Amino acid sequence: MHSKRVLKKISTPFESFGPQGAILMVNMVDPQVSTMRVFLEAVEEVGIPVLGVANKTDLVDGAGRAAVEGELGLELIPASMSTLEGMEEIRTRLAETFAPKDRIAVLGVFNSGKTSLIGNLTGLDLATGNLPGTTLEFTAYPYGDYVLIDTVGQIIDVSKPMMVSVDLSGCESTGERIARVLRQDAEGILATLEVAVPAIETVVGVLRECIEAGNKIVVTGAGASALVAMEMAGQGLETGVPIMVFTNNLGDMQPISFAKGTGEEEAGLSRYMSLAINDGDVVIGISASGGTGFVYHALERARARSVITVAITENVDTPLGDAADYVIKSNAKPEGPSSSKVQAAHLAIGHALLLTLADERGVSADRSIELMLPEVVPTKKMGIK
Numbered sequence: 001m002h003s004k005r006v007l008k009k010i011s012t013p014f015e016s017f018g019p020q021g022a023i024l025m026v027n028m029v030d031p032q033v034s035t036m037r038v039f040l041e042a043v044e045e046v047g048i049p050v051l052g053v054a055n056k057t058d059l060v061d062g063a064g065r066a067a068v069e070g071e072l073g074l075e076l077i078p079a080s081m082s083t084l085e086g087m088e089e090i091r092t093r094l095a096e097t098f099a100p101k102d103r104i105a106v107l108g109v110f111n112s113g114k115t116s117l118i119g120n121l122t123g124l125d126l127a128t129g130n131l132p133g134t135t136l137e138f139t140a141y142p143y144g145d146y147v148l149i150d151t152v153g154q155i156i157d158v159s160k161p162m163m164v165s166v167d168l169s170g171c172e173s174t175g176e177r178i179a180r181v182l183r184q185d186a187e188g189i190l191a192t193l194e195v196a197v198p199a200i201e202t203v204v205g206v207l208r209e210c211i212e213a214g215n216k217i218v219v220t221g222a223g224a225s226a227l228v229a230m231e232m233a234g235q236g237l238e239t240g241v242p243i244m245v246f247t248n249n250l251g252d253m254q255p256i257s258f259a260k261g262t263g264e265e266e267a268g269l270s271r272y273m274s275l276a277i278n279d280g281d282v283v284i285g286i287s288a289s290g291g292t293g294f295v296y297h298a299l300e301r302a303r304a305r306s307v308i309t310v311a312i313t314e315n316v317d318t319p320l321g322d323a324a325d326y327v328i329k330s331n332a333k334p335e336g337p338s339s340s341k342v343q344a345a346h347l348a349i350g351h352a353l354l355l356t357l358a359d360e361r362g363v364s365a366d367r368s369i370e371l372m373l374p375e376v377v378p379t380k381k382m383g384i385k
């Protein structure tokens with residue numbers, strides 16, 4: 001499990017595959033413009049021609065394309081790898097843009113449809129899927145006179161290893177590095193502020209109704225998102241919100257792990273969580289990638305009942321986004337293979353949700369101090385078990 005997770009996060013500079021051209025796949029369901037810009041900068045640095053594709057047009061109306069084109073400074077061919085719209089134009093423009101024998105890297109974030117495009121062009125039956133990271137290694141496929149290179153959906157910077165979330169190149173002192181990390185975390189939160197307020201506002205209303213009806217909130221996440229979930233539950237309890245948290249952290253302290261171990265792919269964890277969830281509750285799933293197994297599975301199980309589901313994620317076109325009635329999208333990318341800006345943004349979203357809720361429910365200073373103070377019950381004094 002862990003080795004797979006690490007593998008998913010390793011990206012190879014695409015320069016090492018000697019590309020002479022690039023196709024940039026933009027997922028119009030979630031264009032992630034700031035990340036696409038990093039791909040474009042990397043391509044420009046190598047100085048190779050690039051062809052832009054606006055994919056998944058079957059799922060969105062076309063109005064957003066011009067805005068994305070403007071932001072990227074790149075024309076995008078409207079296309080759908082499902083309905084095959086735009087395939088003819090892609091074939092034609094590909095032949096016009098690239099020279100025969102060129103090696104063309106197909107770039108884009110995960111789930112943008114890179115492998116689907118290569119499958120459509122070559123007629124090969126390739127593995128695709130909406131779990132982030134279906135393609136885990138660079139693979140070359142012949143297509144007529146060209147070679148298409150399928151890539152992993154991570155930022156690939158041609159000049160830097162970028163093995164941490166924040167690019168620290170160019171920093172000359174420890175102080176500069178520290179300042180850059182702090183600034184980038186703050187920028188991730190500010191960029192989230194620009195897009196997420198309406199969704200957070202809606203969810204505050206949903207949570208308030210849920211609590212006023214006598215129901216509760218259940219929050220879940222894995223790894224770093226588990227810490228965000230814990231913090232949300234902590235803030236909730238300090239402000240009188242009925243809230244529970246389930247994570248795979250400290251998994252060996254949860255009964256399910258005694259028998260089966262814990263991992264992101266552990267459906268036993270989502271089943272166990274379901275026992276604590278009643279109709280009318282709200283389940284909040286947190287996952288930066290949107291692809292954490294037990295987290296999206298818990299929401300899928302909840303949604304099959306009368307339970308309201310909320311996702312906090314950077315990536316909405318994912319199993320977690322699909323399983324949620326309400327999605328709060330952070331906007332903290334671009335990041336390197338590791339993530340920290342997204343987690344900082346998710347923490348801020350959690351605070352925004354719970355503190356707004358507390359204020360609007362009129363939690364007084366006295367009441368919150370009461371909730372924070374330890375409550376002691378008398379316990380036995382004799383030393384006999």
Ligand SMILES: Nc1nc2c(ncn2[C@@H]2O[C@H](COP(=O)(O)OP(=O)(O)OP(=O)(O)O)[C@@H](O)[C@H]2O)c(=O)[nH]1
Pocket residue numbers: 055056057058059079080081082083108109110111112113114115116117127128129130131132133134135136151152153
């Ligand atoms: N509706 C719709 N679904 C699409 C389209 N293109 C791809 N998909 C689906 O989106 C998911 C992701 O497609 P992939 O081709 O695996 O995407 P990828 O960019 O290779 O993803 P990774 O390998 O994870 O980086 C799959 O479930 C595809 O079937 C499209 O145009 N419309």
Ligand SMILES: [Mg+2]
Pocket residue numbers: 114115116128134135150151
């Ligand atoms: Mg792929």
